[in-house]
Amino acid sequence: MPKRILITDYVWPNVDPEKRILNQINADVIVAPDPSEKTLINLSKDVDGILTCFAKVTENVIEAAKNCVVIGRYGVGTDNISVETATNLGVIVTYVPDYCTEEVSDHTIGLILSWNRKITFHNKDTKEFGWGNAGLGMRIMRLSEKTLGVIGFGRIGRSVARKAKAFGMNVAVYSPSLQDDQAKENGVNKVSLETLLKTSHFVSLHTPLNEKTQGMIGEKEISLMRSDAVLINCARGGLIHEESLFNALTKNYIAGAALDVMEDLQPAIDNKIIQMENTLITPHTAFFSQESVLELQEKAATSVVQVLQRKMPENVYNKSVLPHARMKI
Numbered sequence: 001m002p003k004r005i006l007i008t009d010y011v012w013p014n015v016d017p018e019k020r021i022l023n024q025i026n027a028d029v030i031v032a033p034d035p036s037e038k039t040l041i042n043l044s045k046d047v048d049g050i051l052t053c054f055a056k057v058t059e060n061v062i063e064a065a066k067n068c069v070v071i072g073r074y075g076v077g078t079d080n081i082s083v084e085t086a087t088n089l090g091v092i093v094t095y096v097p098d099y100c101t102e103e104v105s106d107h108t109i110g111l112i113l114s115w116n117r118k119i120t121f122h123n124k125d126t127k128e129f130g131w132g133n134a135g136l137g138m139r140i141m142r143l144s145e146k147t148l149g150v151i152g153f154g155r156i157g158r159s160v161a162r163k164a165k166a167f168g169m170n171v172a173v174y175s176p177s178l179q180d181d182q183a184k185e186n187g188v189n190k191v192s193l194e195t196l197l198k199t200s201h202f203v204s205l206h207t208p209l210n211e212k213t214q215g216m217i218g219e220k221e222i223s224l225m226r227s228d229a230v231l232i233n234c235a236r237g238g239l240i241h242e243e244s245l246f247n248a249l250t251k252n253y254i255a256g257a258a259l260d261v262m263e264d265l266q267p268a269i270d271n272k273i274i275q276m277e278n279t280l281i282t283p284h285t286a287f288f289s290q291e292s293v294l295e296l297q298e299k300a301a302t303s304v305v306q307v308l309q310r311k312m313p314e315n316v317y318n319k320s321v322l323p324h325a326r327m328k329i
Helices: 016-025 038-042 059-064 081-088 103-117 119-129 155-166 182-185 192-201 219-223 242-251 290-308 319-324
Strands: 004-007 028-031 051-052 068-074 092-094 148-151 168-172 204-206 228-233 256-259 278-279
Touching: 004 038, 016 028, 016 290, 038 059, 051 119, 051 290, 059 081, 068 290, 081 092, 081 319, 092 290, 092 319, 103 119, 103 155, 103 204, 103 256, 103 278, 148 155, 148 192, 155 168, 155 182, 168 192, 219 242, 242 256
Parallel strands: 004 028, 004 051, 051 068, 068 092, 148 168, 148 204, 204 228, 228 256, 256 278
Antiparallel strands: none
16 A cells, blocks of 8 residues: 655745655655645544654644654754654654755854955945945954954854854854864864853854754843854744844844844744844745755654654654654664
8 A cells, every 4th residue: 555645835846856765665746735734634644654744743743643653854853843742752853964064054154244244234335325335434454463252062063163263253152062073173163152152253053953953043142242242043043033133133232143043933025134224134044955955854754764764763852762663663
C-alpha cells in the first residue's frame, strides 16, 4: 500500500524535487491548500509522514495523525512543531540544520556592510537627488579592529565569525556550550553575554528559538549596548522583544537594527519597526539561494523516506523518541 505524505506548506516554486525522492517509496503526496489547523487536522488523519515549512504542526494536528511516524521540518528550527507531543506519541521529528549556513552567514555580513557603508541609503539618495547630494556627515566605521558580538556558535555563528575575521574584525562570542579550546581553535574571544553587549559594535543573533531564548534581547540587554551599536537578527524574530527594540531605536539608545526576521512571520508594511529610518529590513530571505532551497527540499524529503524505510536519518531532532518510536529504525 503506498505511503501518504502531507506537505503542509512551502515557499519555493514547486515540490518536484520532493516528489522525485518520495517516489522511491511510491508515496502519494498531498499538498495542503492552506496551512490552517483545521485543514491540517483533516488531511493528516491517514498520512504516514508530514513535511512542513512554516505551518504550525500543533498538538491537535499530531494527535489527529494516528498513522504518522515522521514529521520532517524544512529548515533549522522546529519551533513551529509541537515536538513534545510528537515525542510523547512516538513520532520522529527530523530537520535540516546545515542547508543554508553559507547563505545566512553571507547575509549577515551583507547587512553589516550595507549598514556600515550606508549602501542602500546612498543608492536611494543618488537615484532620487543626484550625485553627491547625501554628503559625508553620517557615521561610517572602519570595520577592521571593530568588534562583532556573535550570540550562539553553531554552524552559522562559526561561519559568520570566520567571514568577519576576514575583514579584520575582532569576534566576541557568547554561547553556554562553547569550550575554551573551541574558542581558541576558531580565533574568537569567549565572553559573557554582558561583556559582549557592552563591547560589541555589531551584535548578531544565531541561536534557536525556545523557552530559554524567547525574548532574550529585551530592555535590560539593549540598555547594555553601545550607543553606536547595531543589532542584527537573521535567526528567529522571537529572540528580540520588539517593543523594547522599538523604544531603544526611537530614543537612539543604539544606532540601529538590521533584521531579516520579526516576531510576526508576515509583518504588515506599516509595522513601526519596518518603517523606522534606523532599521535595515529584509523579508526573511537570508536562507535563500537556488542551491540552498534545492538542498533543503532534497534533504527534508530524504529524511522522511529514510524513516519510512526504517533507516536512521542524518538529523533527528527528538532523539529521545527513538526507543519508543512508532517506526523502529
